[in-house]
Amino acid sequence: MMNPEIESSPGNGRFLSTLQQIWRSISVPLTAVLLAALIGAILLIASGASPLEAYAALFKGSFGNAQAIGRTLEKATPLIFSGLAVAFAFKAGLFNIGAQGQLLFGAIVAAFLGFSIEGLPAIIHAPLALIGGAAAGALYGAIPGALRTYTGAHEVITTIMLNYIAINITDYLADGPWKDMTPGNIVARTPKILPSAEIPYIGNVPVGFILSVLAAVVVWWLLWHTTIGYEIRTVGLNSHAAHYAGMRVAWTVILTMALSGLLAGLGGAVETQGVVGRYQPGFNIALGFDGITIALLGKTHPFGVIPAALLVGAMKAGSSQMQFSAGVAKEITDVIQALILFFVAADVIVRWIIRMRASDGDQVTFSSNWGQS
Amino acid sequence: MSDASKTIVLEARGITKRFPGVLANDRVDLTLHKGEILALLGENGAGKSTLMNMLYGLYHPDEGEIWIKGEKVALKNPRDAIDRGIGMVHQHFQLVPVMTVAENVMLGSEVTRGAGYLDVREAERQVRKLSQQYGLEVDPTAVVEDLPVGTQQRVEIIKALYRHADVLILDEPTAVLTPQEAQELFRIMRDLTNQGVSIIFITHKLKEVLAVSDRIGVLRAGQYVGTADPKTATEASLAEMMVGRKVILQVEKAPAQPGEAVLQVKSLYVKDDRGQTAVAGIDLTVHAGEILGIAGVQGNGQRELVEALTGIRPIEEGQVTIAGQDSTHFTPRKNTELGVAHIPEDREKHGLVMAYSLADNMVLNNYYQKPYASGIVMHNDAIYAHGVQLVEQFDVRTPSVMTPASNLSGGNKQKVIVAREFSRPTKLLIAAQPTRGIDVGSIEFIHKQIVAQRDEGVAVLLVSAELDEVLGLADRVAVMFDGRIVKTLPITEATRERVGLLMAGSEA
Numbered sequence: 001m002m003n004p005e006i007e008s009s010p011g012n013g014r015f016l017s018t019l020q021q022i023w024r025s026i027s028v029p030l031t032a033v034l035l036a037a038l039i040g041a042i043l044l045i046a047s048g049a050s051p052l053e054a055y056a057a058l059f060k061g062s063f064g065n066a067q068a069i070g071r072t073l074e075k076a077t078p079l080i081f082s083g084l085a086v087a088f089a090f091k092a093g094l095f096n097i098g099a100q101g102q103l104l105f106g107a108i109v110a111a112f113l114g115f116s117i118e119g120l121p122a123i124i125h126a127p128l129a130l131i132g133g134a135a136a137g138a139l140y141g142a143i144p145g146a147l148r149t150y151t152g153a154h155e156v157i158t159t160i161m162l163n164y165i166a167i168n169i170t171d172y173l174a175d176g177p178w179k180d181m182t183p184g185n186i187v188a189r190t191p192k193i194l195p196s197a198e199i200p201y202i203g204n205v206p207v208g209f210i211l212s213v214l215a216a217v218v219v220w221w222l223l224w225h226t227t228i229g230y231e232i233r234t235v236g237l238n239s240h241a242a243h244y245a246g247m248r249v250a251w252t253v254i255l256t257m258a259l260s261g262l263l264a265g266l267g268g269a270v271e272t273q274g275v276v277g278r279y280q281p282g283f284n285i286a287l288g289f290d291g292i293t294i295a296l297l298g299k300t301h302p303f304g305v306i307p308a309a310l311l312v313g314a315m316k317a318g319s320s321q322m323q324f325s326a327g328v329a330k331e332i333t334d335v336i337q338a339l340i341l342f343f344v345a346a347d348v349i350v351r352w353i354i355r356m357r358a359s360d361g362d363q364v365t366f367s368s369n370w371g372q373s
Numbered sequence: 374m375s376d377a378s379k380t381i382v383l384e385a386r387g388i389t390k391r392f393p394g395v396l397a398n399d400r401v402d403l404t405l406h407k408g409e410i411l412a413l414l415g416e417n418g419a420g421k422s423t424l425m426n427m428l429y430g431l432y433h434p435d436e437g438e439i440w441i442k443g444e445k446v447a448l449k450n451p452r453d454a455i456d457r458g459i460g461m462v463h464q465h466f467q468l469v470p471v472m473t474v475a476e477n478v479m480l481g482s483e484v485t486r487g488a489g490y491l492d493v494r495e496a497e498r499q500v501r502k503l504s505q506q507y508g509l510e511v512d513p514t515a516v517v518e519d520l521p522v523g524t525q526q527r528v529e530i531i532k533a534l535y536r537h538a539d540v541l542i543l544d545e546p547t548a549v550l551t552p553q554e555a556q557e558l559f560r561i562m563r564d565l566t567n568q569g570v571s572i573i574f575i576t577h578k579l580k581e582v583l584a585v586s587d588r589i590g591v592l593r594a595g596q597y598v599g600t601a602d603p604k605t606a607t608e609a610s611l612a613e614m615m616v617g618r619k620v621i622l623q624v625e626k627a628p629a630q631p632g633e634a635v636l637q638v639k640s641l642y643v644k645d646d647r648g649q650t651a652v653a654g655i656d657l658t659v660h661a662g663e664i665l666g667i668a669g670v671q672g673n674g675q676r677e678l679v680e681a682l683t684g685i686r687p688i689e690e691g692q693v694t695i696a697g698q699d700s701t702h703f704t705p706r707k708n709t710e711l712g713v714a715h716i717p718e719d720r721e722k723h724g725l726v727m728a729y730s731l732a733d734n735m736v737l738n739n740y741y742q743k744p745y746a747s748g749i750v751m752h753n754d755a756i757y758a759h760g761v762q763l764v765e766q767f768d769v770r771t772p773s774v775m776t777p778a779s780n781l782s783g784g785n786k787q788k789v790i791v792a793r794e795f796s797r798p799t800k801l802l803i804a805a806q807p808t809r810g811i812d813v814g815s816i817e818f819i820h821k822q823i824v825a826q827r828d829e830g831v832a833v834l835l836v837s838a839e840l841d842e843v844l845g846l847a848d849r850v851a852v853m854f855d856g857r858i859v860k861t862l863p864i865t866e867a868t869r870e871r872v873g874l875l876m877a878g879s880e881a
């Protein structure tokens with residue numbers, strides 16, 4: 001460790017402080033994950049299983065071989081999208097609980113475009129379905145944005161309600177007009193999408209995963225390298241200043257919610273076209289909600305979302321293996337995931353445990369009011 | 374002062390505090406005697422607030438010792454400081470607006486009866502007792518958000534006294550007060566010291582320092598550079614001690630050469646946040662090359678007037694013309710593009726995004742224009758270069774332009790806004806409290822800049838609660854009272870007495 005005091009070159013100093021910054025921002029999520037794993041271990045012991053064995057199986061099932069890694073990437077893909085959706089809205093100070101509903105619309109519209117349009121080459125059909133899904137998510141996301149702007153209704157409330165509406169509408173479509181009429185089918189689901197609408201794999205790597213990483217890069221670029229991102233972040237940090245500076249605060253809120261919905265909708269479309277192959281109620285149920293955990297675990301940064309989604313994706317991918325070879329109920333991974341969310345949200349507890357006091361310069365919440373002049 | 378009052382109640386010995394890239398306090402020694410008012414002076418960024426925050430347990434010294442009443446202490450948090458009798462009133466009050474005075478006062482050390490039943494009555498009784506004892510007039514049952522700023526500050530003081538503070542730290546308490554409220558505060562401070570309370574008082578207003586303090590300490594660039602005696606010191610000598618050079622306290626300017634009218638306001642009506650009419654039929658004109666100063670006790674509609682002219686607040690009735698265009702219903706963006714620069718009254722609320730770097734803050738209203746952006750793509754290097762240039766030009770004290778605005782001292786935050794608003798080609802400059810919280814040296818600089826703008830043909834509308842500032846800068850003075858302009862005087866006829874009377878609503 002170099003001593004920053006002696007450090008004379010500004011370049012080096014900046015590098016060092018960047019490292020420190022990175023450490024500051026990942027230490028809490030990292031500890032949260034470890035704590036959750038620890039409590040998970042206690043639960044495993046209490047239920048008579050060996051935590052070592054269980055975690056080893058979990059790891060093997062998620063990263064043990066190329067196939068397992070492919071499965072992890074596949075599980076992480078929609079989570080990256082929904083995590084990005086939540087994180088993105090967060091930058092404008094908006095809490096989008098509605099990623100689930102937006103994702104459902106993305107999934108079902110992609111399915112509809114995937115099974116109903118015939119005779120297109122894959123190079124057109126697959127992107128078309130993706131775009132349709134994204135647009136559906138965007139429209140559905142814009143609704144709470146507009147409600148917030150024009151009626152003042154808080155987006156947390158409206159997005160929760162819109163989730164229910166989305167579930168019921170998609171259920172109806174999958175059991176009604178868009179139902180799979182193959183003889184013998186009795187469940188609510190759409191027909192299978194045509195092969196031309198499918199998103200393929202390259203080896204074990206789902207192309208959807210590559211798209212999700214690209215989406216993260218685009219979100220990062222949009223937020224920190226464009227005027228739109230500058231406006232979004234300004235509105236999120238100080239909407240009075242945004243108004244003073246001549247930004248259209250109302251428009252920015254709607255746009256942000258629409259883009260957030262677009263990301264969630266893309267997640268749904270990718271899931272339909274890359275994994276499920278059709279829309280079927282119940283198949284996408286937690287993906288949007290998990291986005292909240294992932295965004296928080298990833299510190300609402302687009303590049304933080306990727307490792308966070310990979311972690312949760314790995315738990316989903318490895319849980320069957322764990323159940324199979326360690327005889328542990330799959331649901332333990334849900335418990336661990338919930339614990340992670342708990343510790344990330346209650347980061348004061350984590351900070352206390354790792355004795356990381358916010359250093360004097362850091363007390364933003366304090367010092368924004370205390371003795372600044 | 375009698376001998377008994379020579380007891381030292383609070384002492385800082387060799388305090389050093391570093392922030393990344395900043396030596397905020399450099400081996401500072403400071404003593405506070407019982408029953409005295411110690412004024413602490415220093416340029417923006419000299420380290421005054423930092424030192425006080427350490428005495429209050431908010432920050433922790435890197436080196437040095439703090440002694441309270443003869444005992445060496447390690448203050449972990451404000452609780453520790455409060456337990457030892459230290460109270461601090463920050464410039465931004467820490468009150469819950471929707472709660473009553475008594476509820477605010479007991480917040481954190483609630484009076485309870487039985488199994489946690491909140492005894493508000495008892496708290497009210499104690500507040501009443503304290504306000505009687507120290508002459509701090511306030512109604513314990515009033516809701517805080519309904520109270521004027523000066524009264525809210527009194528609530529803060531009562532809060533400290535309620536926790537048995539006998540050392541009070543007041544960080545720029547008068548920056549937001551009207552002159553009358555400030556006088557009232559000084560009386561209260563005297564009452565308090567007469568009853569044994571000791572006070573550290575930070576301000577940039579040298580007149581106040583000379584009027585109320587028993588002793589004056591000066592910080593410069595983090596170091597304690599000396600003590601002055603208010604009986605022998607003068608404004609000029611104090612200014613020189615702070616800045617390290619002679620400061621011209623009087624603005625130097627040639628008579629104005631007014632040109633065509635740039636801002637024309639006709640029977641303007643504007644409502645305040647509660648829907649009450651705050652601006653009730655104002656007509657005014659500002660010409661190119663002149664400074665129109667608006668004098669008036671705060672709260673007589675000045676804020677609403679400025680916000681309406683800049684497009685932040687809707688206009689109910691009337692007409693505004695800027696540079697020949699009807700701008701009555703212009704958005705802030707359109708006004709900016711028309712050539713309006715606006716130094717807002719509330720720098721924390723409107724002027725800055727605290728989490729943004731200085732560089733980002735300095736393009737807050739033209740970030741989308743060349744050279745900072747082409748289309749939607751922003752050019753961060755151009756923004757950086759612009760920041761570097763303004764920091765240099767306006768002498769903003771900061772380790773770098775990438776430092777978040779929240780890390781700057783109060784006065785340096787203000788300089789960032791001023792720098793930004795002076796960096797665009799401008800036809801009309803609307804400056805509300807442009808030098809609030811700024812040290813004398815920088816006031817001199819900003820005043821010079823305002824006059825230079827005027828001389829280049831900019832129309833300047835100056836709104837200030839400092840009568841001295843208005844009288845020193847303006848070419849014409851308009852006095853605002855109760856939402857109206859009661860009189861407009863050429864500067865030659867605007868004597869302190871006459872304007873003072875008009876501000877109070879007397880004389881026609």
Ligand SMILES: Nc1ncnc2c1ncn2[C@@H]1O[C@H](COP(=O)(O)OP(=O)(O)OP(=O)(O)O)[C@@H](O)[C@H]1O
Pocket residue numbers: 360361362367372373392393395396397415416417418419420421422423424770771772779780781782783784785810812
């Ligand atoms: N939380 C912080 N993080 C980093 N630097 C800080 C922080 N607080 C203050 N500083 C720096 O420490 C120095 C001293 O600041 P301080 O607020 O004590 O000045 P001040 O004397 O109160 O000035 P002013 O009169 O403008 O209020 C400044 O250079 C400031 O930028």
Ligand SMILES: [Mg+2]
Pocket residue numbers: 371372373421422423782783784
């Ligand atoms: Mg200060």
